[in-house]
Amino acid sequence: MIDDEDRSLVCRTLAGDRRAFEQIVERYQKVIYNVALRMRSRAEDAEDITQSVFLKAYESLGTYKPRYKFFSWIYRIAVNESLNFVNRQKQHEELDQNIPDLDPSAEQVADEHDLTRIVDEGLMRLRVEERAIIVLNHFHNLSYGEIGYILDIPEKTVKSRLYSARQLLRTRLLKGHLIQ
Amino acid sequence: MIEERYITLIHREVDGLNSAEESSDLRSYLSHDAGASDYYRDILKLSNMLGAVPLVEPPLNLKKRILNSIAVHLPSRRQNLVSAMAAQFVQSLRIHKSYAFVFASGLAIGIIGFSLLDGGSPPNQRESISHISGTMTRPGPFPALMFYDQGDLGAADVRGQVTLRGSRDLLLVELQVKGGRDVDVALDFAQDDVGFSSFSQQNPEPDNLRMEPNSVRVGNAGENQYTLIFSRKSHNVVPVKVSFYRFSKLLSDRVFSAAAVSE
Structure with a gap:
């Protein structure tokens, strides 16, 4: 429709x-x-x-x-x-x-309470190609196939890039104690 | 070290793509591997965290800014067509340089002669509009396009697909041509039924469009996709004949029809 x-x-x-x-x-x-x-x-x-x-x-x-x-x-x-x-x-x-340092003290994290900022800071640490996949998948709920068409890459590549981007983001946010 | 297969299953689980069997297999694996279990928990948290970020409302003036930029940077599509026709005309004048001079001279003489006969236009005289009254009718909502007809045509090495859509005032012909580039396409119609309005093509080459009151012809039309828009003059059934030619020899043709619309 x-x-x-x-x-x-x-x-x-x-x-x-x-x-x-x-x-x-x-x-x-x-x-x-x-x-x-x-x-x-x-x-x-x-x-x-x-x-x-x-x-x-x-x-x-x-x-x-x-x-x-x-x-x-x-x-x-x-x-x-x-x-x-x-x-x-x-x-x-x-x-x-x-780009702000992603290794804030626990006090800073407690003060921030700003999910968007934390996520943005994490995203800015990714390569742009990885960032694009995270943005399309998590913020816009697009399927692997749709992301593949948009980025002009095979679905298989979407998956592998998405998984490694998540892994990197996890590592970086963990390093910054942002995922408790 | 988490097995590769289970890393994939963890991500698929987070995305809600695992089958019941895959989920069960993963759960069993996670119950025996603390590292994998931590990894799954983190990826799930990360996913929830990203999913919780709200979409931000764009600034209120953004739409206006976008539309203004379009108005400033680009002429309207109708103007595009006019400028394209003008460019084609200038191109033809370049080809026939001798005619160009004759035309320009004639145009200049005509303008001077007309202004003399007319007595010339008075400078900076403003027309009073105080006597004009009445209301302007708002244009009605543009109706959604209806699907009319679709079909294939072609010969051994060239295939085409034609789709007709339209409304009460508009007829849109989408044409996709697959095959040798040396194929010419002709659209024939009654000039009382429709008038050609605008044309666009997926690949910019070839720029080889010929318009006549009752036909549109595209030369070397192969391997391209076209959208042709006509203004509809008749409310009766409108037939449009699409033909493929190679070196003026007819390869295939077919008539497509737009249904009648209410008066």
Whole structure:
């Protein structure tokens, strides 16, 4: 049902109906913003990435194949934009080393009580490819198959990357005493 | 050291993908291996922790910002079509340079002549709108597209699939062509039924579209996917004939129909 509505909105947009694209933005801005936010962990960057995702989507709407789910297609753009953004910023980050230290004292942990921040800090310590899989699987509940399509990798690779990403995250959060 | 097979089963268990037998096998293994049991507990906690992170509401102005950026960066799709046609026209002028000069000269003479006959337009004279009254009707909600027809056509080495969808005012033709690139595709229709509105293709090449009042032709159309949009003029059944040609020789054709719509 959602898929049919999405396809209809795409057709209407292609036919020149701007209101239809507005509905697409309304429908997907929250999930796209959250993908970008978890990939990047900075609200301003997430806004820029989300804007860029919808611009790209509008630009290339004619290439969308209706046999695929529209949400997978737009997630794919979102993940690629996030990965590109992260890679562009990588060099700067390596110099900056601005990522918070993940070895807080027990007092600090007790003070934080901020699940989102703890998780974000853990995520930022993963490689972007691993981060993307964790984000899509755990925050957006996408299946291995859907993640494979979005990241353009076989389902088998999704599984192995997901398992190793979880393992790394477990090690890092344990090191930071964040999983008690 | 946890066996590889059980690491996979632990992750699948956390994802809720194990069968009853696999779950039972895992439980039995975990009861005998403290390290594996700890690992399972940690992965489960981690999964619950990640699952508990709420989605964040985007800033209120984000939608507006996105739509503004689209308006600034990109012309509307109709304008795209116009600019594409203009580009095609300019391209043809480049090919026939001698005609370009004649055309430009004629256009200049025409503009000057018309402005002289018309007496020229008064500079900066504003039209009063105080006498205009009335209300504008809001455009009604755009109906969802209905499925009309779908089918295959083709010859030995070329296959095509056509899908017709539409609404009261719109007809959308999705065309997928698999096979040699040297195949040309023609869509024929009655100009009283529909008017061609816009065109997009998955692969940018070839850019070889020819439009006539009652047909659209795509040259070297193989291995590509197209979406053609028509404005619907008739409420009766609208037939669209799709034909495949190679070197002007007909390979296959088939008529697809959009059902009648209520007046």
